[in-house]
Amino acid sequence: MKKLIQHKNYTGFNGYYQLVLPLNLEMLIPEDDSVRLLSQILEGLNYTKLYKAYSSTGRKPAVDPKTMFKIITYANSNNIYSSRKIETACKRDINYMWLLQGESKPDHSTIARFRKDYLPEAIEDLFYQMVQHLHSIGEVKFENLFVDGTKIEANANRYTFVWKKVVNKNEAKMFEKIKACLVDINQSYLTNFSVSKDSILADLExxxxxxxxxxxxxxxxxxxxxxxxxxxxxxxxEQLKEFKERQEKYNAHNRLFEGRNSYSKTDTDATFMHMKDDHMRNAQLKPAYNVQIGVESEYVTGVGVFQDRNDIATLIPFLKSMESNLGRCYENIIADSGYESEENYLYLEEKQQQSYIKPQTYKIWKKKSFKKDISKRENMKYDEDKDEYTCHNGKQLKMSGTTHRKSATGYRSEISIYECEDCSNCPYKSKCTKAQGNRKMQVSKTFVKKRQKSYENILTEKGILLRVNRSIQVEGAFGVLKSDYNFKRFLTRGRTSVKTEFMLLCFGYNINKLHSKIQNDRCGKELHEIKAC
Structure with missing residues (x-):
């Protein structure tokens, strides 16, 4: 039987099909398709920084950087994040072909290289240009900024953790062994070698x-x-060489911690954090990033990627980054209780920004059990002129001294210490304190004052409206990004690449949000009104 030759070119099989007009893709794209809006907005951005990322003497890019940015942004707006899937879409989807405008279709390696090597240089500038465009068309007014954060899993193995506590413990044990070894050396050779923690490598050498x-x-x-x-x-x-190698290893670990308590060996920028959506539902630690966003009028207007596990230390650097990129500050900052600190309150006051931060004790204050607790400072009478508290038994707690407390960010707060004049024979002492002597109480006057002001702000009619919108807008944005867009784990590694990846996602989110508002005649609506019960 004669063997048939199989040809690689399949066009010969299509003899029954006739070429059909139109060949122009313009006629195939609906007039209200979001790809048209995306192309129009991205066409108006300044790509100087992106073009500068390319070498002036190198080979010409296979696809124009501006076109490549349009392709990747549109892919992110349609929940396509893999470079191979984007390559397939460029070959089969008419919207991507329309964006290419006849240029050669990029392969997956070209897309991945563009996203990793060139885009990080310009993505932040392009993102905030998009925010300025939203401002120019009246969608963003830089008035109310709703801030929130979430933890997104890093592209790292779950069991590659390095803990600072373990490293410090092993380093301390080894230091004792080094001292014991030097004692033996000094006894054997009648020398007087010594070692200190600050110059351990030089001493060993x-x-x-x-x-x-x-x-x-x-x-x-x-x-x-x-x-x-x-x-x-x-x-x-041999013993000292082993000690030296281990010390170099410990030094490398300490450099990577950068104020953190852990990091992943697979992605050294990722920190191990408790995840809400843990697959085993046992609060397992995973390598992740703390992603912060600022939302106004349902658009993401600010993005920050941090390694801190809590939100307190992220607010100031996040707002500073936004101010640097936008050239202006928001009037009102609305955030939940995770951002409350004296340092944050003072920073907002310095920038003349109104704080609508919910106190951490907001829910507790409402409980009857709290209001009946005589040991709480809030339930004691305070005389501002005399600077003293009066307890449930009518005794005065006067200021006996001050101390200072240093936060993880290095901020020093002044703490006033109040002591009761006499707690002996007090019938309420067991309910007021567990101390053997007189009741002592530590109070940060500045923090109490700023907390009270923020508390009063959120109780106003405007404050209630902003708090309701915070949960709708910023938490709603995270819900869409994580659930609707199915973005629950980063594909790239390293803080720079991760930030680029998330900014691309928010770029696509903003385009889709503007498209939705235009189609539903919702443009210009900044806040959701509170529905009457």
Whole structure:
């Protein structure tokens, strides 16, 4: 039987199909398709920084960088994040072909290289240009900023953790072993070597140099293998070399911690955090990033990626980044209780921004059990002129001194210490304090004052409206990004690449949000009104 030859070109099989007009893709794209809006907005951006990322002497890019940015942004707006899936879409989807405008279709490696090597240089500038465009068309007014954060899993193995506590513990144990080893060396060779924690590597290097000279002086040959007897010089040398290697390893770990308590070996920028959507539902720690966004009028107007597990330390750098990129500050900052701190309150006051931050004790204050608790400062009478509190028994708690407390960010707050004049024979002492002597109480006057002001702000009619909108807008944005867009884990590694990836996602989200508002005649609506019960 004659063997048939299979050809790689399949066009010969299509003899029954006739070429049909139109060939122009413009006629196939609906007039109200979001791809037209995306192209129009991105066409108006300034791509100077993106073009500068390319070498002026290198080969011409296969696809124009501006066109490539349009392709990737449109892919993110349609929940396509893989470079291989984007490549397939460029070959089969008419919307992507329309964006290419006859340019050659990029392969997956070109897309991945563009996203990793070139886009990080310009993505932040392009994102905030998009925010300025929303401002120019009246969608964003830089008035109310709703801030929130979420933890998104990093592209790292779950069991590659390095813990700072374990590293410090092992480093301390090794330091004691080094001191014991140097004592033996000093006794053996009548030397006076010592070691300090600040110059441990230099001290070890000095001792190793002495042992090397001793080896040459005594003409000692180091031996290896079973049945060979090692000299004392060789034993000391090998032991100190091992200590030196371990210390270099510990130093590398400490440099990577950067104020954190852990990091992942797979992605050293990722920190191990408790995840809400843990697959085993046992609060398992996973390598993740703390992603912060600021939302106004349902658009994401600010993005920050942090390594801190809590939100308190992220607010100030996040707002500073937004101010630097936008050239202006928001009037009102609305956030939940996770952002409350004296440092944050003072920063907002300095920038003349109104704080609508819910106090951490907001829910507790409403409980009857709290209002009946005589040990709480809030339930004591305070005389501002005399600067003293009056307890349930009518005794005065007067200021006896001050101390200072330092936060994780380095901020020092002043704490006033109040002590009761006499707690002896008090019938309420068991309910007021567990102290053996007089009741003592530590109060940060500045924090109490700023917390009260923010508390009063959120109780106003405007404050209630903003708090309701915070839960709708910023938490709603995260809900769409994580559930509707199915973005629950980063594809890239490293803080820079992760930030680029998330900004692209928010870029696509903003385009879709504007498209939705235009089609549903909702443009210009900033806040959701409170529905009457």
């Amino acid at each position: 000095q001792v190793l140099k002495y042992l090397k000279d001793k080896q040459k002086e005594d003409n000692i040959e180091f031996v290896h293998g079973i049945g060979k007897r090692k000299t004392q010089v060789q034993k000391f040398t």
